[in-house]
Amino acid sequence: MYYHWNVIGHQKELAQLESDFQTENIPHAYLFVGPEKIGKFRIAKSVAGILQCPSNFCHTCPTCVQIEKKCHPDTIELEDDGESIKIDAVRDIIARLNMTGQSRYKIFLIQNIGRLTDEAGNCLLKTLEEPPGKTLFLFTAGQLKDIMPTVASRMRIVQFRKLQDEVLRAALKEMFADADQDMLNQAVLLSLGRSGKAIQLLRDPEAFQEVRDLYRLIQFLDEKATPANRFVALQEIIQDPQKMRNFLSLLVHYFRQKMFDAPSAAKKYAAIDIISEIHRVMNLASRNINPRLLMENLMLKL
Numbered sequence: 001m002y003y004h005w006n007v008i009g010h011q012k013e014l015a016q017l018e019s020d021f022q023t024e025n026i027p028h029a030y031l032f033v034g035p036e037k038i039g040k041f042r043i044a045k046s047v048a049g050i051l052q053c054p055s056n057f058c059h060t061c062p063t064c065v066q067i068e069k070k071c072h073p074d075t076i077e078l079e080d081d082g083e084s085i086k087i088d089a090v091r092d093i094i095a096r097l098n099m100t101g102q103s104r105y106k107i108f109l110i111q112n113i114g115r116l117t118d119e120a121g122n123c124l125l126k127t128l129e130e131p132p133g134k135t136l137f138l139f140t141a142g143q144l145k146d147i148m149p150t151v152a153s154r155m156r157i158v159q160f161r162k163l164q165d166e167v168l169r170a171a172l173k174e175m176f177a178d179a180d181q182d183m184l185n186q187a188v189l190l191s192l193g194r195s196g197k198a199i200q201l202l203r204d205p206e207a208f209q210e211v212r213d214l215y216r217l218i219q220f221l222d223e224k225a226t227p228a229n230r231f232v233a234l235q236e237i238i239q240d241p242q243k244m245r246n247f248l249s250l251l252v253h254y255f256r257q258k259m260f261d262a263p264s265a266a267k268k269y270a271a272i273d274i275i276s277e278i279h280r281v282m283n284l285a286s287r288n289i290n291p292r293l294l295m296e297n298l299m300l301k302l
């Protein structure tokens with residue numbers, strides 16, 4: 001890599017971005033798509049640094065420091081605060097675009113633009129077609145399907161994927177030199193290829209313990225539990241949507257591992273069936289279908 005990106009993995013995608021910058025083939029808007037906590041927003045911030053810094057993204061000049069601290073006058077961030085992005089926020093962005101700036105670019109970073117209301121999306125459209133001067137939008141999103149196609153078609157899309165275990169393990173080993181091997185392996189296993197999640201687990205023992213407990217619960221449900229005590233074990237999870245999402249993604253991961261390790265074709269197909277069933281439940285859960293009903297059905301199929 002030519003620049004110091006401050007990101008774990010994604011070498012191919014970063015090389016593509018570097019090539020865009022070197023050939024000055026920069027669009028008005030990039031959209032970084034991929035699972036949460038794999039570094040998309042971090043990458044967007046680095047892109048801002050690379051394009052604004054007068055000395056090759058040095059990480060030390062006032063421009064780099066201001067961008068990092070979110071106080072650079074021409075680099076504006078809208079972090080994901082869980083709320084939707086309404087039309088007033090978009091109007092505010094457009095007004096700031098039209099003010100004269102002192103930097104190389106006017107850059108707007110918007111995390112998770114799936115949060116745009118339709119009205120706000122439509123308002124943004126016109127600006128995306130013909131943004132004034134040197135404007136760059138850097139958007140992130142979990143899935144392409146969360147975004148209005150008319151909006152998505154005006155961006156250059158870069159797809160990011162979960163990291164491979166070896167890549168993640170090597171990076172964590174460097175970052176957490178004092179952590180023991182077992183902790184690192186568990187963080188790799190339980191973060192499901194998401195570097196941000198792995199770092200969070202290693203920095204937050206309580207969160208780490210919670211995910212470990214979920215994993216143990218899954219092993220219990222799969223190996224020892226009967227349908228009746230499965231429901232009992234799941235009571236707590238059903239009450240908490242975030243916990244339920246974590247549980248379901250771990251469950252997919254668990255059965256995917258089982259599928260790879262399966263000693264026979266029949267067992268492999270059984271694991272594949274369960275995985276597609278879990279995906280169906282995840283989909284329904286995101287549409288507010290009664291979680292108890294979903295989980296009870298799922299548990300009968302394990």
Ligand SMILES: [Zn+2]
Nearest residue numbers: 053058061064
């Ligand atoms: Zn700099």
